[in-house]
Amino acid sequence: MVQLFDGVDTYTVILFITLAVMITLLVFSMIPRRTGQQGKPSIKTLIKCVDGHEVEREFSRGDYVGKKVKCPQCGKEAVVMAIYIKRDQQPGKP
Amino acid sequence: MAGEDWTSTLLVLLILSSFLLNFTDIPQRIQLWRWSSYIRKRIIQLFEIEQDARRKAVKYLSEQGLKDPGKAIDDFVDNYFLISPVSLEPTDIIRRLRHLIRERNKSVKAYVREVFPDASEEVRQNAEVMFEIVSVLVLINKIVKHYFQLGLKYSNWILMMQLALEMPMIVRLAKTYDDAMDSFASGTPVGDGAGPLAVRYLLSFDVPEREVAEETLVLEGTVEGRKVLAIKAKGPGSSVGYPGEALRKVVEEVGRVSAIITVDAALKLESEETGEVSYGVGAAIGDPGPEKIEMERVAAEKGVPLYAVVIKMSEEDAITTMSEEIVKGVKKAVDIIKEIIRKLPPEEPVIVVGVGNTIGIR
CATH class of the missing domain: 3.40.50.1470 (Peptidyl-tRNA hydrolase)
Structure with a gap:
């Protein structure tokens, strides 16, 4: 039998390498995988003014699509056009 | 010689493990144990999701003036099911199904009106959805526990394996229902x-x-x-x-x-x-x-x-x-x-x- 070092033969080396590989695989399989992380979501309300411009603001309870409100920019009559969840773009993501 | 000892030991181990793997139920039992422990953790997760949804419903209903929201939810859950009409004889099935769906809807609306007489129509409609969501989450939990306990009872490792493989999707679905509670509570479009x-x-x-x-x-x-x-x-x-x-x-x-x-x-x-x-x-x-x-x-x-x-x-x-x-x-x-x-x-x-x-x- 091939002796690599004094008292350590090839089988022992193979055994230790196999053990090390198995433990590494086990540890990696236990680490939870990260799933498509997206930025923090926020709910926005899109308001359309009679003048034609659109303003996006934070959603406030009681908002609904079609609700008549004052335009946050000019104070004229406006209507809620959409309420939607907006996710911040992840940095470095194309 | 040390090397020859290793060879003999490895050979014995190989034959023994081959025997254990091929001619006993030990691998299946180990898998059953692994899958059951995995499912048990997911069941706890499902229970937490159900509790979270219940808390959200209680909070919303209390804010809207309902005195005992916990009891109102408990009285709704498990009830108001719909038994599908007989499909063996398909004549009339749509008319019968329409009738059953409408009657169920009427019963649910009547129940919500009864427990929540002073609420606006809009709040009542949102409350109905919340009752339904909690009900669905309770049902999901019950079905998962049913198959889990059935698998354990009969050591049915195939059933356990199927359930374990389905669990990520089931948990995702339950989480979605829980998230939906926030949308219905805030009244945002879905x-x-x-x-x-x-x-x-x-x-x-x-x-x-x-x-x-x-x-x-x-x-x-x-x-x-x-x-x-x-x-x-x-x-x-x-x-x-x-x-x-x-x-x-x-x-x-x-x-x-x-x-x-x-x-x-x-x-x-x-x-x-x-x-x-x-x-x-x-x-x-x-x-x-x-x-x-x-x-x-x-x-x-x-x-x-x-x-x-x-x-x-x-x-x-x-x-x-x-x-x-x-x-x-x-x-x-x-x-x-x-x-x-x-x-x-x-x-x-x-x-x-x-x-x-x-x-x-x-």
């Missing part, structure tokens, strides 16, 4: 509201409207020089209305129509993007049957083209707050509807049906 939103974008918010069926409106306006009658559920509370019944009534009122265009949210395939829009022929509606068949029957009886425009989204997108991509998809769908209308003869009215839950959309 992805399924794409149809009603398309109707509002097609016509304006100031066009005349009237209730043509229970919780279902018909709006009248003009698009591309053609008269358009648009059907949607009555908002901004949570409701899907009865679009099939409403369509029949409107068609019978106006006599001849040039086309019926249905617009609804549709479940996307994993490879598709949220907010993608497609169009085709047929009734775009995901009800158990009665409303859809009514649409198909009306179109077939009158010989009217029935078009479908769908906005793609996942199940999560459909029951949680509408995403920006869906709003963009709705705008694209409206352009497609206009394109269809433009090709129709101008002398006859067009009917557009916006199918879906109108929460957060007037």
Whole structure:
């Protein structure tokens, strides 16, 4: 039998390498995988003014699509056009 | 010699493990133990999700003035189920199913009115959905526990393996229902509201409207020089209305129509993007049957083209707050509807049906 070092033969080396590989695989399989992380979501309300411009603001309870409100920019009559969840773009993501 | 000892030991180990793997149930028992421990952890997760949804419902209902929301939820859960009609004899099945669905809806509404007499219609509609969500989560938990305990009882490792492999999807579904509670509590539009939103974008918010069926409106306006009658559920509370019944009534009122265009949210395939829009022929509606068949029957009886425009989204997108991509998809769908209308003869009215839950959309 091939002796690599004094008292350590090839089988022992193979055994230790196999053990090390198995433990590494086990540890990696236990680490939870990260799933498509997206930025923090926020709910926005899109308001359309009679003048034609659109303003996006934070959603406030009681908002609904079609609700008549004052335009946050000019104070004229406006209507809620959409309420939607907006996710911040992840940095470095194309 | 040390090497020869190792060779003999390895050979013995190999033969022994080969025997254990091939001629005993030990590997299956180990797998059963591993899968059961995995499922047990997921069951705890499901229980936490259920409790979270219950807490959210209790908080919302207390804020709206309900005195004992916990009891109201407990009395609802497990009750108000619907037994499918006999399908062995299919004659009349749609009429029977419609009757059962409507009776169930009436019972649920009556229950909510009974426990919540002073609430507005909108709050009651939202409360109904919350009761239903908690009920669904309790049911999911019960079904998972049922198969888990059955698997353990009979050491059925195949059942256990199937359940373990399904668990990530089940937990994801439960989490989606829990997230939906936030949307219904805050009254924001959900992805399924794409149809009603398309109707509002097609016509304006100031066009005349009237209730043509229970919780279902018909709006009248003009698009591309053609008269358009648009059907949607009555908002901004949570409701899907009865679009099939409403369509029949409107068609019978106006006599001849040039086309019926249905617009609804549709479940996307994993490879598709949220907010993608497609169009085709047929009734775009995901009800158990009665409303859809009514649409198909009306179109077939009158010989009217029935078009479908769908906005793609996942199940999560459909029951949680509408995403920006869906709003963009709705705008694209409206352009497609206009394109269809433009090709129709101008002398006859067009009917557009916006199918879906109108929460957060007037």
